Amino acid sequence: MYISQPMSWHKESTDSEDDSTEVDIKEDIPKTVEVSGSELTTEPMAFLQGLNSGNLMQFSQQSVLREMMLQDIQIQANTLPKLENHNIGGYCFSMVLDEPPKSLWMYSIPLNKLYIRMNKAFNVDVQFKSKMPIQPLNLRVFLCFSNDVSAPVVRCQNHLSVEPLTANNAKMRESLLRSENPNSVYCGNAQGKGISERFSVVVPLNMSRSVTRSGLTRQTLAFKFVCQNSCIGRKETSLVFCLEKACGDIVGQHVIHVKICTCPKRDRIQDERQLNSKKRKSVPEAAEEDEPSKVRRCIAIKTEDTESNDSRDCDDSAAEWNVSRTPDGDYRLAITCPNKEWLLQSIEGMIKEAAAEVLRNPNQENLRRHANKLLSLKKRAYELP
Known part of the structure; x- marks a missing residue:
């Protein structure tokens, strides 16, 4: 051997x-x-x-x-996205949205939701910690449905047909999300379900960086949307930010909810009001739901007995509300509401009725003018303090 x-x-x-x-x-x-x-x-x-x-x-x-x-x-890059925030790589990854005054987009802190108009850009600051040895990092951003992460988010055919197709904008044209930063890369396809396969925008984080007092690297990015939520079935959507290494490994993720609409201020107020109403569910209402049926029948009988008195009260309130008829044959109503919510609901009901009449009689200009006046009135009501 x-x-x-x-x-x-x-x-x-x-x-x-x-x-x-x-x-x-x-x-x-x-x-x-x-x-x-x-x-x-x-x-x-x-x-x-x-x-x-x-x-x-x-x-x-x-x-x-x-x-x-x-x-x-x-496998991590090809799995379905999870709508959660994490920092598995230790980069202290976070997003900062500073809402400027009189902007075309709004951010709700209690709802963690962005309200923005179509084709209007918004700025977001990316913060992360630089680690040694320094490695190139990318930010992958994409939209997904909040209640169905498996379904890809694609543009509607109406807005897609308006944008011409060229040799260089094939993937960008079909992406609902657009980046205003240079060197952005558009990835994915309409059938993709995994993170790396669906429509997304990858932005390198190696340029125009600044360091904050806390030692975090900060870079400003700008994005916009080229469709609305109404274009995709009015489904709720979320915007996912993934911090990735050059190899595609995800080391951080941040999620914010998004609503692309025509009136961001209105929708934000409505959503926050609904959130507050859920939190402030009154105890008397809960007690009334648990009330025995006999007591409810007694209340109904009492209401019928006092119907005549209520009619007199209505007559008095009608006089206070200044109900009258104009010389042209129209009707005029001046009302006083105890709060802004009742006022908006009253105007909303009149708008629905006017819209229904316009649909039934599309050739009558007076109905169209009346509907436009109601829309202007609603806008003014929203601006009230």
């Missing part, structure tokens, strides 16, 4: 009677491997000849672990 040693070869006896020789051979093998490993560059064949099963198992395990890590990165 031949045993490898550094830069030399010698023969050992294979006689079965000489047991001591076999013991010496077994004891020399680990030493030979250790020395050979240090001189791997000078004697590669000797190193390979001296490998034992333990070394081979160790290298095999390292290869398997490396393959599992690469596979995990690939």
Whole structure:
């Protein structure tokens, strides 16, 4: 048998009677491997000849672990998105939205929701911690449905047909989200479900960066939307920001809800009012729901008995509300509401009736003028303090 040693070869006896020789051979093998490993560059064949099963198992395990890590990165990029915030990479990743005065978009803090008009840009500041060694980082941004993350978000055909198709804007044309930053890359397709396969915008975070007092790197990005929520079935949508390494590994994620509409201020007020009404559910209403049926019947009987008195009260309130008829034959109503919500609801009811009449009689200009006046009145009512 031949045993490898550094830069030399010698023969050992294979006689079965000489047991001591076999013991010496077994004891020399680990030493030979250790020395050979240090001189791997000078004697590669000797190193390979001296490998034992333990070394081979160790290298095999390292290869398997490396393959599992690469596979995990690939699986992470191809899974369905999760609407949650995380910082698994330790980069302290976060988003900052500073709403400027008199802007065309609004951000609701209690709802974590962005309200914005179509084709209007909004700015968002990306903050993250620089780690050594410094690696290039990218920000992947995409839209997904809040209640169905498996369905891809695509543009409607009406807005898609308006934008001409060229050789350089194929993916950008079909993306509902647009980036105003240079060097942005549009990825994905209409059938993609995974994070890396669906329509998204990838922005490199290596340019125009500034460092805050807390030591975080901050970069300003600008985005806009080229469709509305009404174009995609009025479904609720969320905007997902993924902080990625150059290899595609996601090390941070931030999610904000988005509503693309024609009147951001109105929708924000309505949504926040609904949120507050849910929180302020009064105790008397809950007690009334639990009230026995007999008591409810008594209340109904009492209401019928006092119907005549209520009619007199209505007559008095009609006089206070200044109900009259104009010389042209129209009717005039001046009302006083105890709060702004009742006023808006009253105007909204009149708008619905006017819109229905316009649909029934599309050729009558007086109905159209009346509907437009109601819309202007509603706008003024929203601006009231």
